[in-house]
Structures are given as structure tokens and as C-alpha cells.
Amino acid sequence: MTIAVRTLDDGAWISVNDSRQVSVSDVWTLSRGVFCDCEPAYVLLEAFVDVSVDGSIVFADAVGQCLECGTRDPIDRLPVGRVVDGEFRPYDPEGVQWRVEPESERASRE
Amino acid sequence: MPSDVEQWKDELYGTDIRDEIERFAEEGWESIPEDERDAWFERFKWFGLYHQRAGQESYFMMRIGPPGGVLEPGQFRRIVEIADEFSRGPAENPEFGNGWIDVTTRQAIQLHWIRLEDVPEIYERLEDAGLSTVQACGDSWRNIVGCPVAGKDKHEHVDAGALANELHDTYKQNEAHSNLPRKWKVSVTGCDEGCGQGDINDLAFEPAEKEIDVSGEAGGSSDESDGGETVTGYNVRVGGGLSRNEPRFARNIDVFATPEQAVEVAGGLSALFRDHGDREDRYNARIKFLVDEWGPEKVRETLQEEYVDFELETAGEDLRESYSYNAGEADGKHDHVGVHEQVDGNYYVGLNVLVGRIGIDDAYELADAAEEYGSGEVRLTQRQNIIFTDVAEENLDDLRAEPVLEEYSPDPHPFQRGSIACTGTEFCSLSIVETKNRQVRFARWLKANVDLPDGVEDFHIHLSGCTASCAQPQIADVSLRGMKTRKNGEPVEALDIGLGGGLGEEPQFASWVTERVPADEVPGAIANLLENFADARESESQSFREFVAERDDEELAELVEPEETSYEDPYMHNTKRTWYPYAEDDELDSSPAPARADGTPIASDD
Ligand code: HEM
Ligand code: SF4
Ligand SMILES: [Zn+2]
Numbered sequence: 001m002t003i004a005v006r007t008l009d010d011g012a013w014i015s016v017n018d019s020r021q022v023s024v025s026d027v028w029t030l031s032r033g034v035f036c037d038c039e040p041a042y043v044l045l046e047a048f049v050d051v052s053v054d055g056s057i058v059f060a061d062a063v064g065q066c067l068e069c070g071t072r073d074p075i076d077r078l079p080v081g082r083v084v085d086g087e088f089r090p091y092d093p094e095g096v097q098w099r100v101e102p103e104s105e106r107a108s109r110e
Numbered sequence: 111m112p113s114d115v116e117q118w119k120d121e122l123y124g125t126d127i128r129d130e131i132e133r134f135a136e137e138g139w140e141s142i143p144e145d146e147r148d149a150w151f152e153r154f155k156w157f158g159l160y161h162q163r164a165g166q167e168s169y170f171m172m173r174i175g176p177p178g179g180v181l182e183p184g185q186f187r188r189i190v191e192i193a194d195e196f197s198r199g200p201a202e203n204p205e206f207g208n209g210w211i212d213v214t215t216r217q218a219i220q221l222h223w224i225r226l227e228d229v230p231e232i233y234e235r236l237e238d239a240g241l242s243t244v245q246a247c248g249d250s251w252r253n254i255v256g257c258p259v260a261g262k263d264k265h266e267h268v269d270a271g272a273l274a275n276e277l278h279d280t281y282k283q284n285e286a287h288s289n290l291p292r293k294w295k296v297s298v299t300g301c302d303e304g305c306g307q308g309d310i311n312d313l314a315f316e317p318a319e320k321e322i323d324v325s326g327e328a329g330g331s332s333d334e335s336d337g338g339e340t341v342t343g344y345n346v347r348v349g350g351g352l353s354r355n356e357p358r359f360a361r362n363i364d365v366f367a368t369p370e371q372a373v374e375v376a377g378g379l380s381a382l383f384r385d386h387g388d389r390e391d392r393y394n395a396r397i398k399f400l401v402d403e404w405g406p407e408k409v410r411e412t413l414q415e416e417y418v419d420f421e422l423e424t425a426g427e428d429l430r431e432s433y434s435y436n437a438g439e440a441d442g443k444h445d446h447v448g449v450h451e452q453v454d455g456n457y458y459v460g461l462n463v464l465v466g467r468i469g470i471d472d473a474y475e476l477a478d479a480a481e482e483y484g485s486g487e488v489r490l491t492q493r494q495n496i497i498f499t500d501v502a503e504e505n506l507d508d509l510r511a512e513p514v515l516e517e518y519s520p521d522p523h524p525f526q527r528g529s530i531a532c533t534g535t536e537f538c539s540l541s542i543v544e545t546k547n548r549q550v551r552f553a554r555w556l557k558a559n560v561d562l563p564d565g566v567e568d569f570h571i572h573l574s575g576c577t578a579s580c581a582q583p584q585i586a587d588v589s590l591r592g593m594k595t596r597k598n599g600e601p602v603e604a605l606d607i608g609l610g611g612g613l614g615e616e617p618q619f620a621s622w623v624t625e626r627v628p629a630d631e632v633p634g635a636i637a638n639l640l641e642n643f644a645d646a647r648e649s650e651s652q653s654f655r656e657f658v659a660e661r662d663d664e665e666l667a668e669l670v671e672p673e674e675t676s677y678e679d680p681y682m683h684n685t686k687r688t689w690y691p692y693a694e695d696d697e698l699d700s701s702p703a704p705a706r707a708d709g710t711p712i713a714s715d716d
Binding site for chain 2: 004006008009010011012013015017018019020023024025026027042044046047049065067068070
């Protein structure tokens with residue numbers, strides 16, 4: 001089935017199939033040291049700028065700020081959840097996320 | 111590719127939305143098809159309805175926008191009655207109870223916990239009193255702000271109220287101007303205090319005068335002299351706004367307009383924005399970004415060539431030199447609070463409303479007092495306060511003796527007078543932190559524990575829950591903006607602290623000198639900052655804003671010194687992740703929403 005995703009209310013939400021699912025202004029735990037040098041980095045998402053679906057995974061483009069070192073930067077393709085049997089299962093922001101997939105994995109999928 | 115919002119607007123927008131709202135209201139909240147909710151909630155905004163945040167589904171915020179903030183006799187009471195009957199939530203707020211009205215920084219009123227099923231009835235009662243929610247939210251002409259004492263004020267040079275009303279009548283519910291790329295915020299100032307705050311609006315009319323050719327069709331009042339006639343009217347600025355870490359002051363496009371021309375210029379600029387604003391990327395859509403891209407000269411040229419059919423005058427002489435509203439002066443109380451004589455010998459009395467919120471019972475008492483001692487007119491200011499107009503001199507003492515004026519005081523403590531707070535996590539989905547209750551507690555603690563340095567009679571602290579900046583933090587002495595940080599290993603609510611912002615002749619945004627201060631250390635930070643300011647300022651006449659302007663951010667950061675004090679903050683946990691931050695059981699899973707009109711929860715199907 002197709003999955004309808006969009007950002008809403010000026011980047012406050014990611015809506016999946018017309019239901020507001022992922023909310024901005026939460027703190028996400030990011031690993032892999034690409035965002036900043038903190039490991040892990042606790043990053044407050046300040047706005048969602050875009051959202052996309054790749055396979056069953058929903059990815060957000062966002063702007064975030066690290067709570068430790070203050071780095072403020074765009075974040076590309078942050079996985080925020082996946083669709084299982086037509087139902088969206090959000091990832092827990094506090095669980096450690098890879099900020100980006102390793103390049104090789106992404107390349108092989110595209 | 112145009113955004114989803116643009117597609118929805120293409121399908122149906124503007125006045126047609128009303129029938130659909132009535133239909134859904136009739137059939138109940140559940141009748142909105144699940145896969146159309148995003149589209150409908152976006153459209154509802156045009157009629158002043160904003161779906162509340164997660165955990166509060168099926169409840170709406172309703173915004174009522176009287177132009178210039180003027181509520182005519184009877185209108186304030188009508189809003190209070192509506193709030194009394196329809197704006198009651200499933201849980202209490204510990205500072206404000208259950209049932210209140212919010213006065214906003216754009217001179218509107220917000221009601222919360224509104225049920226869709228009640229909306230047609232509410233619309234009818236509002237309209238019956240001459241009020242409306244039309245275009246209070248959404249991508250079009252928002253409430254037109256302006257001098258809240260227009261027509262009464264001794265400082266007035268040109269009748270801002272008349273222009274605000276005319277713009278309202280001409281461009282609200284006007285097909286050609288109802289679907290813009292983004293919100294369109296217009297301000298009309300007529301006085302020498304600058305209380306319309308034009309600098310932070312998309313389109314600003316600022317009082318000015320100009321000598322122009324007599325043969326032209328000049329309006330306004332005029333004085334004949336040799337070369338032509340000196341007429342009063344407006345200079346025009348475009349592209350101000352505070353949101354998204356991209357604050358801009360409106361830019362001078364070198365146009366003077368008579369009051370008649372101003373209506374055409376406003377329509378021309380609105381049409382220019384409609385046609386040239388960015389509809390692909392909502393983040394780039396506000397006209398401030400178009401002005402960045404084009405520069406003010408090209409805005410003027412395009413306006414002249416494509417959107418008005420008379421020769422535009424160049425800018426006239428303005429009054430900005432005397433602008434004092436929110437200007438950061440140490441003794442500057444130009445906020446309409448207090449008792450002030452009107453041009454007709456009566457008085458207007460400005461009352462302080464802490465963080466803009468008035469409980470229902472108090473609101474009835476205020477409505478009574480406005481009717482008994484004044485004309486019953488109540489006006490709203492951009493500092494979230496209210497004003498009673500037309501109070502006869504012999505009524506002043508009796509009005510001041512009313513018990514309700516103890517809290518809503520014409521002579522409030524500076525920390526209460528200076529406080530502004532936005533909606534925050536209580537209802538707003540963008541917010542990072544709790545705001546209004548926190549700001550009430552800050553003000554209370556500061557009043558009890560901190561002395562303002564000598565000569566400082568006015569000190570503004572504005573708190574916004576996120577970078578959208580609804581509380582206008584960047585133009586305060588102390589700017590607070592919602593953030594998070596980690597304290598003792600736990601994520602807690604925090605605030606960024608900015609200093610030294612203000613409007614006036616040369617407006618200045620606050621500079622964010624200290625970031626991510628745990629919210630419970632902020633009152634201590636302000637106390638230390640004020641102490642350091644008192645010690646280091648060069649004289650008693652130096653304002654805080656001047657003091658800040660003399661120093662670089664590093665030096666200022668050292669003066670802030672956050673620390674825990676006797677202040678206690680009950681909202682350090684993640685209030686965003688609650689269904690209501692003050693509910694006894696505040697877990698999202700315990701939310702009673704969505705609910706039917708009678709309050710019974712609707713079971714979710716997953
Ligand atoms: C449900 C509650 C609210 C929501 C969801 C909301 C949403 C927003 C959003 C998204 C923006 C930023 C727009 C942009 O990106 O350009 C904004 C700006 C603004 N809002 Fe609100 N708002 C709410 C309540 C309020 C309240 C209570 C006030 C007044 C006290 C207010 C006054 C303003 C002002 C003055 C701005 C201007 C920022 C600028 O100059 O660009 N809003 N609001
Ligand atoms: S400033 Fe942010 S948190 Fe506050 S009301 Fe506006 S959008 Fe909501
Ligand atoms: Zn970091």
C-alpha cells in the first residue's frame with residue numbers, strides 16, 4: 001500500500017497516513033558522530049523540513065541542536081519509524097539512532 | 111512541486127470552508143474522514159480554528175481577531191460568556207483553573223478546548239455581537255494590529271483605527287486576497303509611540319507627513335504652504351517577522367501613502383505577495399524572504415509597475431525618533447498600562463494581565479467594571495494587556511477600588527508588567543517547554559526576591575516556547591526561548607537567554623548570549639544578572655538595553671550566572687510528552703481525547 005507522509009503545522013509534525021505521528025521538539029539520541037563530536041549526541045529536533053519513505057522506513061529531514069556542544073545543523077534522513085502491516089511504529093527518540101545509514105547501504109538501495 | 115497545503119488550498123479554501131465546518135459539526139468529530147484530517151485541519155485555520163496538539167485530539171483552539179484590538183461595548187462580555195459555556199477542558203490548570211480567555215500579542219483572543227460540534231453556535235453568537243474568527247489563522251490576512259488607543263490618544267497623528275478598519279473591511283473575506291503563500295500580518299501605527307509594532311510585521315504603515323503636489327488627490331488633514339500641501343499619512347515598510355531563527359525588521363520601501371492610497375498600497379503588496387511569494391517551500395514563503403531576495407527597491411518597482419495605478423510618493427518624514435513602545439528605556443512605561451487622559455477629557459485605564467490570561471470569573475467582573483465606569487469598550491494590546499476606555503474622571507477612584515483591579519492592576523509590579531508568555535506545551539504542538547504557568551511563577555518569585563536597580567522602572571521578560579517567537583522574545587530586555595538540556599544525566603526543560611532587544615527608532619534583536627539553561631536556574635540567572643548590571647552600569651540613568659549594547663556576548667554571558675534558588679519548577683519533566691502538563695495522570699496514554707461533544711472518550715481503533 002502507499003504511505004502518505006508529510007510535514008504539518010510549520011514543521012511541528014510528521015504525519016503518516018493523515019495521523020500526526022512524530023512530533024518536533026523531542027530529544028533524539030544519535031550515534032556515529034556525524035552530527036557533532038559528542039558520542040552519543042543528544043539532539044533536540046527544532047523543525048522537520050521534509051519527510052520521505054524508503055521501503056517501509058520513514059525518514060525525516062530536520063534541523064537539530066546538540067544539547068552538549070550546541071552544534072546546530074540540518075540532519076538528513078533521520079529514520080523516525082517504520083510501517084509494519086500498514087501501521088506506523090515510531091522509533092523511540094531515546095533509543096540510540098544512527099544519524100545516517102552507512103553510505104554503502106544507502107547506495108545499494110537506490 | 112507545490113506543497114500539500116497548496117494543493118488543499120487549491121481544492122477548497124476561503125469562505126467556502128464555513129459550510130464544511132457546519133457539516134462536520136452537525137455530524138460530529140468522527141465524521142471527518144481519517145485520511146482527510148490533515149487537509150481539513152489546515153483549512154479550518156482560515157476560520158480561526160486550530161486543532162490542538164497530540165493527546166488533545168478533537169479539541170480546538172479558536173482565535174477571535176478584532177482589528178486594532180478594539181472590542182466594542184458588549185463584545186468583551188460576549189466572548190466571556192462563550193468561554194464560560196464552551197471553553198472548558200477535561201482537567202484544571204493549577205494557576206488558572208478551568209475556563210479563561212487569552213489575550214495575545216497580536217491583539218486577539220484565544221479560547222481553548224473548543225469542540226467542533228459547538229462551533230456553529232459559537233460563530234452565531236460571535237456574529238450576533240459583530241465579532242468574527244475569519245482569517246485569524248491560516249495563509250491570509252491575519253488580524254490587523256495597531257495602536258490600541260487609536261481615536262482616544264493624545265499622541266495620535268493620524269487615525270490608525272480608521273485605516274485598520276478599512277483594511278479589515280476591504281481585504282478580509284476578499285476572494286482575491288484569501289489564499290496567500292503564507293500568513294500576512296499587517297500593522298497600522300498612528301501615534302508617535304510606535305505601539306503598532308510595525309517593525310515586526312509583514313506590512314507596516316507608520317505615521318508620516320509629506321509635502322505633496324496640491325493637484326494630487328491627497329487625503330488626510332493638510333496644511334497649505336508654498337510648494338504644495340503637507341499631508342499626514344503613512345510610510346510603508348515590508349518584510350518584518352520574528353520566526354524561525356530568522357528575525358527581520360520590516361524594511362523601508364520608500365513609499366509615502368495618504369490614508370486613501372494606503373488601502374490601495376496594502377492591496378497591491380498583498381497581491382504582489384500572492385503572486386511572487388514562494389509556494390513551493392513553506393519555510394521560505396513569508397514575504398520577509400522575498401524582500402531579502404529582491405531588496406526593497408525591487409519591491410517598490412514591482413508594486414509601482416504591476417500593482418498600483420497611481421504614481422507612488424517617496425517616503426515622508428516619520429516619527430520614529432520618538433518611538434518608545436517596547437523600546438527598552440529604563441523609565442519607559444509606554445505600554446498603555448495605568449491611567450491616561452484621552453483627547454476628550456475622559457481617561458483610558460490600562461490593566462495588566464499577567465501572561466495575557468484572564469479566568470472566567472475575573473473576566474465577568476472586568477466586563478462589569480468596564481460597563482459601569484467606562485463605555486464598556488475593552489481594547490487589547492500587543493503586551494497582552496487590556497484597556498478600558500472612556501472612563502470619566504469622577505469614576506476613576508471607584509474603578510480603582512474594584513477588587514478585581516488588585517490582580518489586574520493599573521499599577522503592577524515591574525516584573526508582572528514586563529512579563530509576556532506564549533501558549534507553550536499546554537496546547538501548542540511546536541512548543542518545547544511549558545510557558546505560561548512558568549512565567550507566572552517566575553514573576554512571583556522575582557517580585558518577592560529581587561530588587562530592580564535604581565531608576566529601572568520597567569523591565570521586560572518575554573518567554574516563547576519555541577523559535578516561532580509568538581511572545582516576541584527578541585524585543586525584550588531578557589528573552590527566553592524554550593530548549594532542552596541534560597541535568598544530572600536527565601533531559602530537562604531549559605531556556606535560551608537573550609539580552610538587550612527592543613524596538614524604538616533603531617530596533618535591535620536580543621542577542622542569545624547563554625543557551626540551554628535548566629528552567630529552574632533561570633530566575634537565579636535573572637537575579638544575578640540584575641545584580642551584576644546594578645554594580646557595573648555607568649550611571650543610574652543607563653538602561654539595561656544600553657548596558658547590553660556596550661558589551662560583547664562573551665562579557666554578557668559571564669554576567670548571567672544561572673543557579674538554583676528557592677524557586678521551584680514543577681515542569682522540569684518533558685511536558686511535551688504529556689496529554690496535559692498539569693493533569694494528575696499526565697501520560698499521553700491516559701488522555702481522554704479524542705472525545706465526543708459530551709466529553710465521552712472515543713476509543714481509538716489501534
Ligand atoms: C495553539 C497555539 C499556537 C500555535 C500552534 C501557533 C503557531 C504559530 C506558528 C507556527 C508561528 C510561526 C509562523 C511562522 O513560521 O512564520 C507563530 C507565530 C506567531 N504567533 Fe503563534 N501559535 C499559537 C499561539 C499563539 C499565541 C497564544 C500567540 C500570542 C500570545 C501567538 C502569536 C504569534 C505571533 C506574534 C507570531 C509571530 C512571529 C513572527 O513575527 O513571525 N501565537 N505561531
Ligand atoms: S512560540 Fe512556539 S511554542 Fe509558543 S505559541 Fe508560538 S509556536 Fe507555540
Ligand atoms: Zn555535540
